[in-house]
Amino acid sequence: MQDTTTYILTLSCPDQRGIVHAVSGFLLERGGNIEEAAQYNDHDTGLFFMRVQFACADAGAEALREQIGTLAARFDMRWQLHAAAQPMRAVIFVSKEGHCLNDLLFRWKSGLLPLDIRAIVSNHRDFYQLAASYNVPFHHIAVNKANKAQAEERQLEIIDGEGAELVVLARYMQVLSDAMCQRLAGRAINIHHSFLPSFKGAKPYYQAHDRGVKLIGATAHYVTADLDEGPIIEQDVARVDHSLTVEDLTAIGRDTESQVLARAVKWHGEHRVLVNGQRTVVFR
Template sequence: MTHAYILTLSCPDRPGIVHAVSGFLFERGANIEEAAQYNDHATGLFFMRMQFRCELDTPALREALGGFAAQHPMAWSLHRQDEPMKTVIMVSKEGHCLNDLLFRWKSGLLALDIRAIVSNHRDFYQLAASYNVPFHHIPVTAATKPQAEAKQFEIIQAEGAELVVLARYMQVLSDDLCRKLDGRAINIHHSFLPSFKGAKPYYQAHDRGVKLIGATAHYVTADLDEGPIIEQDVARVDHSKTVEDFTAQGRDTESQVLARAVKWHSEHRVLQNGHKTVIFK
């Protein structure tokens, strides 16, 4: 019986890495089904993603990979393709992104295992119930934020979440929580970053008379709206549109951008490269 795996890795670029990795897999009877690589000449780093089948079980393969990676200064991760990514979604009072993710998940379009929904409002407990997803209402104020975040992180840990999606969760995470979720939290910001960071970007865009509005999915960092960008898209607007028109039109863009970012992350197609990303689509 063979198992389907995804291997991702990065290391300093040098000749022979592809040969070494493919040779390692060949020696263990693996059949490579998909492979992609990228050489970043600016940083001197090499990135690779491979999908393959192998008879070795996960512990044995991990042990072998550990020894192989030690011969190269290599960061790597190995995942079973048949294991959906455990996910917690956080949301406030705008539910379009949450609703879209839940629908795509139940339709089999996202390789997720949505374990819980966390919100600082009660608005979407019925939506969560309709999908049989536990809903946790945790109010947040300036005075209670540390305690609220402690509860949020407790849920994330208890569910074994590999991914946390901020689906229009309109609270700024503390530096401490950002560090704890480093590399596994995705936010959707309703502007084409780096323009119009922070609060009310549609109002900022309308005030500047822009002709394009956008949405940006990025990893969460302690620097507000400055994490590595995963996906972006835009929609055209004109002088006749109100702020409310911008907001309504932007919802579709936000939902689509976030869904693509979540899909790529859950399929282990996104590798971080400093403050940028490498995406093997």
């Protein structure tokens, strides 16, 4: 039997008739077998989104990309092709709260996340031992107003040096510069410990407690220059009541944050998230 490779093709383009037929026909002509397919027509923007996982004879990814490029030109497609078996290289940023970091590392080591975690970057030294226990390089880069530009330059050197396709801000409590956000556009995911757009900024659990909320939540979103305004990937909530303290809310919230971030990272790593302006299309 001929060797086959499984690929994931994601695309978006102006909506029109014949796109699905063209894509499926293209794969059929090359002996491809579609294993999973999902599509979405956004009537508000007039855009079409599609994710196709398929197996085909191993004729070389570059040749396949060239042929897809010809197809894409017909429909003005923006597209990406990935080998499904290739884990996504990632770098994790963290500050002094490690619940999301610990959860991601455990899931990754358990084979539950399609990642290759290459490094951990922190503005504190707290988690160097945790990183060492997973045999992941740990980089301590202190950040303050005076050295922010130099610190971000060093961070980008690590990201680029590791060939990272994804940067996860796992409770990294530094605001990235506009330039840094632009460099990481579409490949940096933040977890905000609030159900956005409510309670933005610092200490959202204190804000929630002051307002006597009955639900608290967490939001995973792509990082943009507008603080806590990036396209949302995943959210979840937990029910609370008047008897709970700020500390209780924080403890409950940490569990929610970890789960929400893990789902967002998993979906991104599986190429299930397509950005649609200020929103996302998530093929779960």
